Amino acid sequence: MSATVDDRPEVHAALAATRGQAGLAAALRWETRKLRAQLRSRALLLGALLAPIAVVVVVSAQSRPPKDTLFGRFATENGFAMALLVLGFASQWLLPLVTAVVAGDIFASEDQHGTWKTVLTRSVSRSRLFWAKVLVALGFGLVALVVLAAATIATSALVVGRQPLTGLSGQVVEPHSALLLVAAAWATMVPPLVAFTCVALLFSVWSRNAAVGIAGPVVLGMVMQLVGGLGGIEAVRPLLLTTPFEAWHGLLASPRFTGPLLEGCTTSLVWSVVSLATAFLVLRHRDITGG
Amino acid sequence: MSAGAAAVEVVGVTKTYAGLVAVDDVSMRVAPGEVYGILGPNGAGKTTLLRMLFGLIRPDSGEIRVFDRTWADDDVRTLDGVAGFIESPKFYPYLTGRQNLEGLRLLDGTGLPDRVEEVLDIVDLTGREDHKVGGYSYGMRQRLGVAASLLRSPRLLVLDEPANGLDPGGIRDMRALVKRLAAGGLTVLLSSHHMDEVEEICDNVTIMRRGSVAFHGTIADLRTMAPDPGHLLRTGDDAKAVVVGRLRHPDIVVEPSPDGGLVATGSERGLAAYVADLVHAEIPLLAFTPTRTPLEALFFMLTDAEADPPSRPVVAGACR
Ligand SMILES: Nc1ncnc2c1ncn2[C@@H]1O[C@H](COP(=O)(O)OP(=O)(O)OP(=O)(O)O)[C@@H](O)[C@H]1O
Numbered sequence: 001m002s003a004t005v006d007d008r009p010e011v012h013a014a015l016a017a018t019r020g021q022a023g024l025a026a027a028l029r030w031e032t033r034k035l036r037a038q039l040r041s042r043a044l045l046l047g048a049l050l051a052p053i054a055v056v057v058v059v060s061a062q063s064r065p066p067k068d069t070l071f072g073r074f075a076t077e078n079g080f081a082m083a084l085l086v087l088g089f090a091s092q093w094l095l096p097l098v099t100a101v102v103a104g105d106i107f108a109s110e111d112q113h114g115t116w117k118t119v120l121t122r123s124v125s126r127s128r129l130f131w132a133k134v135l136v137a138l139g140f141g142l143v144a145l146v147v148l149a150a151a152t153i154a155t156s157a158l159v160v161g162r163q164p165l166t167g168l169s170g171q172v173v174e175p176h177s178a179l180l181l182v183a184a185a186w187a188t189m190v191p192p193l194v195a196f197t198c199v200a201l202l203f204s205v206w207s208r209n210a211a212v213g214i215a216g217p218v219v220l221g222m223v224m225q226l227v228g229g230l231g232g233i234e235a236v237r238p239l240l241l242t243t244p245f246e247a248w249h250g251l252l253a254s255p256r257f258t259g260p261l262l263e264g265c266t267t268s269l270v271w272s273v274v275s276l277a278t279a280f281l282v283l284r285h286r287d288i289t290g291g
Numbered sequence: 292m293s294a295g296a297a298a299v300e301v302v303g304v305t306k307t308y309a310g311l312v313a314v315d316d317v318s319m320r321v322a323p324g325e326v327y328g329i330l331g332p333n334g335a336g337k338t339t340l341l342r343m344l345f346g347l348i349r350p351d352s353g354e355i356r357v358f359d360r361t362w363a364d365d366d367v368r369t370l371d372g373v374a375g376f377i378e379s380p381k382f383y384p385y386l387t388g389r390q391n392l393e394g395l396r397l398l399d400g401t402g403l404p405d406r407v408e409e410v411l412d413i414v415d416l417t418g419r420e421d422h423k424v425g426g427y428s429y430g431m432r433q434r435l436g437v438a439a440s441l442l443r444s445p446r447l448l449v450l451d452e453p454a455n456g457l458d459p460g461g462i463r464d465m466r467a468l469v470k471r472l473a474a475g476g477l478t479v480l481l482s483s484h485h486m487d488e489v490e491e492i493c494d495n496v497t498i499m500r501r502g503s504v505a506f507h508g509t510i511a512d513l514r515t516m517a518p519d520p521g522h523l524l525r526t527g528d529d530a531k532a533v534v535v536g537r538l539r540h541p542d543i544v545v546e547p548s549p550d551g552g553l554v555a556t557g558s559e560r561g562l563a564a565y566v567a568d569l570v571h572a573e574i575p576l577l578a579f580t581p582t583r584t585p586l587e588a589l590f591f592m593l594t595d596a597e598a599d600p601p602s603r604p605v606v607a608g609a610c611r
C-alpha cells in the first residue's frame with residue numbers, strides 16, 4: 001500500500017458531480033454481468049439449446065411412438081406434434097427448474113457469499129437492487145424459454161418434417177397455421193413461467209439459501225401437479241400454478257377456446273404479484289447481519 | 292450539510308437481538324477530519340453500531356446522522372461520501388478483483404474508470420487484479436476491501452477492525468495507509484480491540500463494553516487516566532524481594548504473579564528505585580518486563596467482563 005490517494009481537485013470535482021444514487025440501469029448492468037460470468041447460467045442456456053435437439057432425435061428414432069402422451073401418437077411422423085410433445089414434457093417440471101436455477105439463487109447467493117454488505121454500502125438502494133435482480137431473473141427465464149422453444153420447433157421441423165398437423169379435435173391444420181399454433185402454444189408458457197420465477201425469487205429472499213431457492217419452486221410445482229391430478233378439486237384447480245401450463249390445449253382444439261388461457265394469466269399474475277410483494281417487503285425490512 | 296455538522300452523530304442508539312442488547316443507548320460524535328476509534332472487547336457492539344451507520348440494520352431507537360443525513364430521510368444518500376467495510380470485506384469469488392471493483396463502481400453511480408487502476412495501485416494489488424477473487428488470500432481480500440472503499444473517494448472512511456487477520460507486515464501497512472489518508476484530511480472511524488492500534492492512529496476514542504459506552508475522550512485524556520505500569524519481575528529470591536518492597540518502597544505494590552514471579556506496580560521512578568535496591572540487597576534480578584502498557588491496563592479496567600458496567604460512561608476531554 002504505497003502510493004498516495006488521488007487528491008487532484010478535478011478528481012474530487014468529478015466525483016462530487018457524479019456522487020449520488022446508482023440508477024436501475026446501473027444495477028441491471030451489474031446483475032447481468034454477474035449472471036454472464038457464472039458458468040451455471042451459460043451451461044443452462046447451452047442445455048436449453050442442445051437438450052431439445054437430443055430429445056427430438058432420440059424420440060424420432062423410436063420405432064413405437066409414445067402413444068399415451070398428448071401428441072405422442074403423431075410425434076414420430078409430424079414435426080409439429082413432436083414440438084408439442086416436448087412442450088407438454090417441458091411444462092411438467094423442466095420450465096420451473098430452468099427458471100429457478102437462476103431466480104432461486106440470485107438473492108440467496110448474496111447471503112452465501114456474504115456480499116449484501118458489499119453492495120448495500122455503495123450508492124444503490126435495496127429497492128433498486130431488488131428490481132434489478134427481479135428483471136434479470138425474469139429476463140433469463142424468458143431467454144431460456146425462447147431458446148428451448150426455438151431449438152425444439154426448429155429441430156422437430158428439420159428432423160421429423162412439416163406435415164399437416166392433426167389437432168386435438170381431429171381437425172387437420174395446414175403447416176403454416178400449425179407453425180403459428182405451435183409457437184403460440186410455447187408462448188402461453190410465459191405467464192406461468194414468470195409466476196414460477198417470482199415464486200423462486202421469494203424462496204431465494206426468504207430462505208437466504210440457494211438450494212432452497214432452487215428446489216422450493218420445483219417441489220411446489222410437483223405438489224401442485226399431484227394435487228391437480230386428483231379428482232373432485234375443481235374449485236382449487238384454477239388456483240394452481242401448474243394449471244396455466246396446460247392452457248395451450250385450447251388452441252389446438254376446434255373450435256378454439258381461450259378461457260383457460262385468460263384464467264391462467266390471472267392465476268399467474270396473482271402468484272407473481274403476491275410473491276414479489278412479499279419478497280420485496282422481506283428484503284426491505286431484514287437486518288443484514290451476515291457476511 | 293450545515294456548517295459545523297459532525298461527520299457522524301450518534302444519538303441514543305439502541306439495538307436488541309432477540310432480547311440481547313447489542314448496543315445500549317450509545318451516543319458519540321465524530322468531527323470532520325478526525326480519526327475516531329471505537330474500542331471494545333469481543334461482543335462489545337462495535338460491529339453492530341457500524342452496521343447501523345451503513346443502514347444494514349435498523350436501530351430500535353435513537354438516530355445516526357452522517358454528514359447531517361439520516362437513513363429515515365435520505366435513504367441510501369446517507370452514504371454519499373462514505374465508504375468502508377464491516378468485518379472482513381466480501382467479494383464475488385467468480386469475478387476477478389478488477390471485475391469486482393468495476394461492478395462496485397457501477398453501483399456507486401460514478402464515472403471514473405481510471406480510478407480502478409489507481410486504487411489497485413494504492414493497495415498494491417496491481418498484477419493480481421485479473422485473477423479471480425476466489426483465489427485471493429485473506430490479506431489480499433482485505434486490501435481489495437480498502438481499494439473498493441477508496442474507489443468512492445470518500446470523505447468518511449469507516450473500517451471495522453481493518454487489521455483483523457493480517458500478518459504483522461500487513462498490519463503495519465494498513466495502519467500506515469490509514470494514517471496517510473487521515474493526514475490528507477479524510478475522516479476515519481475505525482473499530483478495533485487493540486489499544487495500541489487506536490493509540491497509534493486515533494485522536495479520539497469511545498470505549499465500549501457490553502453494548503454501552505465505558506469511556507469517551509481523547510487519547511491524551513486516556514493516557515492521564517491510565518494506571519501505573521505493572522512489571523513482571525523474576526528474582527533469585529522472591530520472598531526477600533517482596534520484603535524489600537514492603538519495607539522500603541511503600542509507593543509501589545509488589546505481589547506474587549499467578550504465572551510465577553512477581554508483579555511490581557508503581558510509577559516509573561518508584562520502580563527504578565526499587566530495582567536499584569534489589570541489586571543493592573544482592574537479590575539476583577533475572578527478568579524485568581512490562582506486563583502490559585498503561586493504556587492496555589486501563590482498557591482492561593474499563594472493559595473487564597467480570598465487573599459490572601459503569602452506570603455512566605467516563606467522559607473526558609472535548610468529547611461528550
Ligand atoms: N445477528 C445477530 N444475532 C444475535 N446476536 C447478535 C447478532 N449479531 C451480533 N449479536 C450479538 O450482539 C453483541 C455485539 O456483537 P458485535 O458483533 O456488534 O460485537 P463486536 O464488538 O463487533 O465484537 P467483535 O470484536 O468480536 O467483532 C454480541 O453479544 C453478539 O453476540
Ligand SMILES: [Mg+2]
Nearest residue numbers: 337338339451
Ligand atoms: Mg466486530
